[in-house]
Amino acid sequence: MYNKLQYISQGNTVEEQLYNIHQALDNGCDWIQMRFKNQNALEVFALAEAVKFLCEEYLAVFVINDNVHLAQQLNADGVHLGLSDMNVAEARVLLGKTKIIGGTANTFDDVLQKTAENCDYIGLGPFQFTTTKQNLSPILGLEGYRTIIEKMKMKKIQIPIYAIGGITLENVKSLMETGIYGIAVSGLITQSEKPSQLITQLNDNLYVTI
Numbered sequence: 001m002y003n004k005l006q007y008i009s010q011g012n013t014v015e016e017q018l019y020n021i022h023q024a025l026d027n028g029c030d031w032i033q034m035r036f037k038n039q040n041a042l043e044v045f046a047l048a049e050a051v052k053f054l055c056e057e058y059l060a061v062f063v064i065n066d067n068v069h070l071a072q073q074l075n076a077d078g079v080h081l082g083l084s085d086m087n088v089a090e091a092r093v094l095l096g097k098t099k100i101i102g103g104t105a106n107t108f109d110d111v112l113q114k115t116a117e118n119c120d121y122i123g124l125g126p127f128q129f130t131t132t133k134q135n136l137s138p139i140l141g142l143e144g145y146r147t148i149i150e151k152m153k154m155k156k157i158q159i160p161i162y163a164i165g166g167i168t169l170e171n172v173k174s175l176m177e178t179g180i181y182g183i184a185v186s187g188l189i190t191q192s193e194k195p196s197q198l199i200t201q202l203n204d205n206l207y208v209t210i
């Protein structure tokens with residue numbers, strides 16, 4: 001099954017992105033989502049080629065945010081598609097059955113739609129306010145996850161749910177208790193001064209054996 005911790009990359013230049021992604025890999029992340037928004041195509045391609053190589057070297061999953069054609073061109077492991085990106089069905093035709101296609105949700109109706117589209121996982125957020133992404137959907141908070149996960153259980157929907165948006169180490173235990181599958185984080189890992197210790201602590205809270 002999928003890793004329970006996703007690192008969503010950040011950085012304003014190819015160099016910054018590569019540094020942050022390399023650091024995440026070096027300190028134990030094994031699922032990288034390359035998220036490099038509003039850049040020119042050549043820079044994005046150059047970064048994606050380098051990240052593909054790094055992820056192969058570290059045996060990490062390599063997912064590209066938004067750009068299905070780039071994921072196809074580089075044979076990435078998958079893509080993450082938001083509510084205003086290419087639809088899942090079209091991406092599935094381009095990428096095929098074996099690639100990972102994740103989708104964004106903010107409401108239970110979004111979850112129903114992503115499930116109907118046969119997404120492989122859902123990024124449900126935002127958990128709380130974050131400056132990493134502009135134009136956030138309404139903030140869910142713990143109660144928002146509890147409500148949506150409960151509705152999923154009633155409908156016997158079992159698609160893996162990743163919480164995303166402003167997540168800190170202190171939030172992980174209570175988020176997992178809502179029934180989510182895992183978490184996706186960006187700033188927490190990027191800005192950490194002790195990334196190895198942080199990633200170990202995150203995984204300790206994510207892979208809790210009962």
Ligand SMILES: Cc1ncc(COP(=O)(O)OP(=O)(O)O)c(N)n1
Nearest residue numbers: 065080081082083104123133164184
């Ligand atoms: C795991 C995960 N969940 C949600 C998102 C947000 O995707 P999207 O809504 O397309 O917004 P941008 O990331 O494109 O700004 C994500 N990237 N990853």
Ligand SMILES: Cc1nc(C(=O)O)sc1CCOP(=O)(O)O
Nearest residue numbers: 125126130132165166185186187
């Ligand atoms: C990429 C993204 N999508 C979100 C959503 O709510 O769909 S929140 C978000 C930013 C996640 O970064 P950080 O861990 O630094 O808050």
Ligand SMILES: [Mg+2]
Nearest residue numbers: 066081082085
């Ligand atoms: Mg997107």
